[in-house]
Amino acid sequence: MTMTRRNYIAGMAVAAAVTMSLPTAAWADTLKMGLLVPGSVSEEGWNRIGYNALKGVEKELGAQVSYVELQQNPASFEKAFRDYASQGYTVILGHGFEFQDAALDVAPDYPDTVFLISSSYIHEDNVIGLNTDTSQPFFLMGLVAAKMGKKAGLVGGMEIPPIQQAFEGFKNGARSVDPEFPISEAYIGNFSDTTATKEAALSMIAQGVDFLVPNASGATIGGYQAIAEAGKDVGTFSIFSDFTEVAPDNILGLYVADYAQGVVKVVRGIQEGDVPSGNVEFGLKDPEVMKFTFRDDVKNPVPADIRAVVEEVKGKIAAGEIQTRAR
Template identity: 65%
Template sequence: MGKTAISRRSLLASTVALALAGMAGPVHAEDFKMGLLVPGSVAEEGWNRIAYDALKRVEKELGAKISYVELPDNPAAFEKAFRDYASHGYQVVLGHGFQFQDAALTTAEDFPDTVFLVSSSYIHEGKVIGLNTDASQPFYLMGVIAAKMGKGAGLVGGMEIPPIAHAFEGFAKGARSVDPDFPVSTVYIGSFTDASAAKEASLSMISQGADFVVPNANAAGLGVIQAAQETGDRLGTFSVYSDYTDVAPKNILGTFIADYGQGIVRIVSGIKDGTIPQSNVDFGLADKDVIKFTFNDAAARSVPEDVRKYVEEVSARIAAGEIETRTK
């Protein structure tokens, strides 16, 4: 559990009165509370840390009272934590990951005054609202770079869930927009924390000819970066969600950062003022305050200027809706 977990607090219950369907009355800052559920530790750089930083921004910028819990990968624990927050009057609870979706839907039936947000989800059912960072868009750019500069790529995912599958679909589409025959292999290691398994999968792909290996596995993704670094400067990779450039400065060609905090503050601010999103929320390259992709000039094989220019043109077309990066 997090050090501010609700089980260690004595909290007063409060409610949000409904004003209209899809609308709630505004809540005074001193009464507004937001809880966070993370699958693991917020001390880890990467996925969980992004959510924690977002929560701290809600506290600072919106004056909210905040709390978080660190949970094992256990659906029963997810539902209990959601119920604990809702029963203590939290107006917003964020489950940080697709795996929280079912527990949010079940809990929401009993707590109509709480808005349940679910990261990496396309859900919109009542007050259960998915907040998805469309990683297929920056991954499409990575695929373009890999096909322009390499001979094959390996993708290492934590689990085969829709957000990761969509990201990898985007990579493959980007690569094959450059070279229809560009080989892309995919492995799911079944864990978001096992860096050793991710490293082993990466080394296997490298031995089979991949000269790009790319992670999407939360903390486990560090194993992919380490494999690239240990194999030599010829291997290319990308930082995903957090900047790991210091781990493999010669291998990381670019970094995809989702300023999830900015997106969360935007959405939660609206909820606090009484407006609940009427659809799921999908952040993409058009949201320049949220999605950022940058190049690493210090890489051994830094992305050439002509490729960078092409990638920027592709990025603009994606943002404009001219290129579909994944199956809807």
């Protein structure tokens, strides 16, 4: 059984994907879920996470699912939401903060559809934000950077809240070790220009950065390419997905978001008629969703004493004893 895959084109109706024999949902004969992603799901990283979440709902809840790959075009966001909602989709996931405004515009016209928005704190009627607090694992990365390096660099896609909050966590983690620890920060202005990410990273490395983390959705890989080219003296962490093949000698550990587990939990509740009453936030307290691990097979692994500190801090963050960003 295979999924029909079509890119979204303005004026074209959304194409439905696999159909299965399903259990009865709370208010529909068939649970139908659509996904909007700001790029290609074929690449490791942010868009693949959204796709995996959709496939998780298909597998575990027996849903009929469909997805569209979009460019950064708000008009196309609204059209895709309307196409899915008009076809009776129970849940539509806009995978990224940039989908929030379009969902808010469309949702009042489709009160029986639940609009989920990744990396968003919104909760307004049937529009619900699903936020993975990436400031928490980034806090741990910053702590490691300050203990092992001399200067850190952060390369982001666009200066939007989810990336700003992740970088805030990194800076707070580093400065919990050394308040004067130097950190460079830059944004390339989009999520697709791999070359721009690479050039920004190389520029930082040339200026003495020895620990660097890129966070630019589909363009993130450019940062890892720069790190690999720079040699073994630059450390990093793989974020969202596993990029160790790109920079095997540099990646000290991984933050992997198994977002699918969180989305399945939320959609299962919706299927049973239990729509979240507020914004949903996942963090280190949800180990099935947020995984932070170290690599032992790297040439210069994180030392045992630093790992012990990280584990202690990780527990305190999960318990709410350490705040990783401003609330």
